[in-house]
Amino acid sequence: MDNTDKVxxxxxxxxxxxxxxxxxxxxxxxxxKVQIDGQKSKPSRLLxxxxxLTVRQGYDNKTIEVIGLSEQRRSATEAQKLYSETAESxxxxxxxxxxxxxxxxxxxxxxxxxKKQRRQIHRFLNN
Numbered sequence: 001m002d003n004t005d006k007v008x009x010x011x012x013x014x015x016x017x018x019x020x021x022x023x024x025x026x027x028x029x030x031x032x033k034v035q036i037d038g039q040k041s042k043p044s045r046l047l048x049x050x051x052x053l054t055v056r057q058g059y060d061n062k063t064i065e066v067i068g069l070s071e072q073r074r075s076a077t078e079a080q081k082l083y084s085e086t087a088e089s090x091x092x093x094x095x096x097x098x099x100x101x102x103x104x105x106x107x108x109x110x111x112x113x114x115k116k117q118r119r120q121i122h123r124f125l126n127n
Contacts, residue, residue: 006046063089
């Protein structure tokens with residue numbers, strides 16, 4: 001972790017490995033997928049330790065607290081030391097993931113019938 005007091009939010013999101021590039025982090029911030037203390041911000045906003053971020057990635061919303069600051073992208077284990085996710089956020093993400101999984105399992109896959117199945121359908125309808 002660097003000895004800096006403040007870091008740009010787009011650099012921090014990239015260093016904490018939430019996004020693969022700074023350009024993706026910047027785009028997410030500009031599109032409102034990253035909020036600082038519940039408010040939309042700019043990519044150049046300076047971030048301090050103790051700030052609460054809400055990051056939307058795919059279907060998941062993560063509520064995290066900034067613990068450390070870094071402008072350099074390092075290993076994933078070091079990146080995880082820069083933040084901590086709230087317990088409520090983890091619980092909610094796991095619950096929603098389980099619901100999505102249950103819905104996908106219960107939804108039948110509607111594929112086109114193959115040749116054999118079409119013949120069976122025609123035989124059934126003609127009788």
